[in-house]
Amino acid sequence: MSPTDTTLLVIDVQQGLDDNTPYHGGHRNNSQIEHTIPALLTLFRTRNLPIFHVKHNSRDPSSTLHPSHPGNAICSFALPSPSRPIDEPLYTKSVHSAFIGTSLEADLRARGITRLFVCGFTSNMCVNSTVRMAGNFGFEVFVVEDACATFDRVGPDGVRRRAEDVHAYAMSDLHGEFCTVIKASDVQGLLGN
Numbered sequence: 001m002s003p004t005d006t007t008l009l010v011i012d013v014q015q016g017l018d019d020n021t022p023y024h025g026g027h028r029n030n031s032q033i034e035h036t037i038p039a040l041l042t043l044f045r046t047r048n049l050p051i052f053h054v055k056h057n058s059r060d061p062s063s064t065l066h067p068s069h070p071g072n073a074i075c076s077f078a079l080p081s082p083s084r085p086i087d088e089p090l091y092t093k094s095v096h097s098a099f100i101g102t103s104l105e106a107d108l109r110a111r112g113i114t115r116l117f118v119c120g121f122t123s124n125m126c127v128n129s130t131v132r133m134a135g136n137f138g139f140e141v142f143v144v145e146d147a148c149a150t151f152d153r154v155g156p157d158g159v160r161r162r163a164e165d166v167h168a169y170a171m172s173d174l175h176g177e178f179c180t181v182i183k184a185s186d187v188q189g190l191l192g193n
Helices: 031-045 105-110 126-136 164-175 184-191
Strands: 007-011 051-056 091-095 115-121 140-149 180-182
Touching: 007 031, 007 126, 031 051, 031 105, 031 115, 031 140, 031 184, 051 105, 051 126, 115 126, 126 140, 140 164, 140 184, 180 184
Parallel strands: 007 051, 007 115, 051 091, 115 140, 140 180
Antiparallel strands: none
């Protein structure tokens, strides 16, 4: 693989998904995400590789990700670079997968991109849905697990599952079937020199 067929896909890194957001479940895992994602952005920008950003515009007016709420804004540490508008496009969606209702797949293919490194929110929802579709579309996908996060979830049995467990289950379900799950420290080696 050459680096020119590679992109970073940054999913839903928005203010409404900050740690301890009650709407989304309270406790969040991977507190280091505020450092891991900027490091990935710097790595891809330094190598002049494209970065595709995705933002969720919820249809639910009570959601922190609804366009009428301040939480809809992208976190300052993950903003697309204004100096790279062609290499850092922003896609908006209103469902879990970044491929539904957007030109993401067509745009990736038009640029000859076949390999995706994925990070963002939430591990078990939008990251999961997007990665499954990307794998089914034939992209080679790497999920950077320490650059993804989720929240506590209450199951149909009424039991609260901690965000760390929900995240681990999501990564386990994806790995080896739809993608390869890696750490941020693995990315540079996979990009090559």
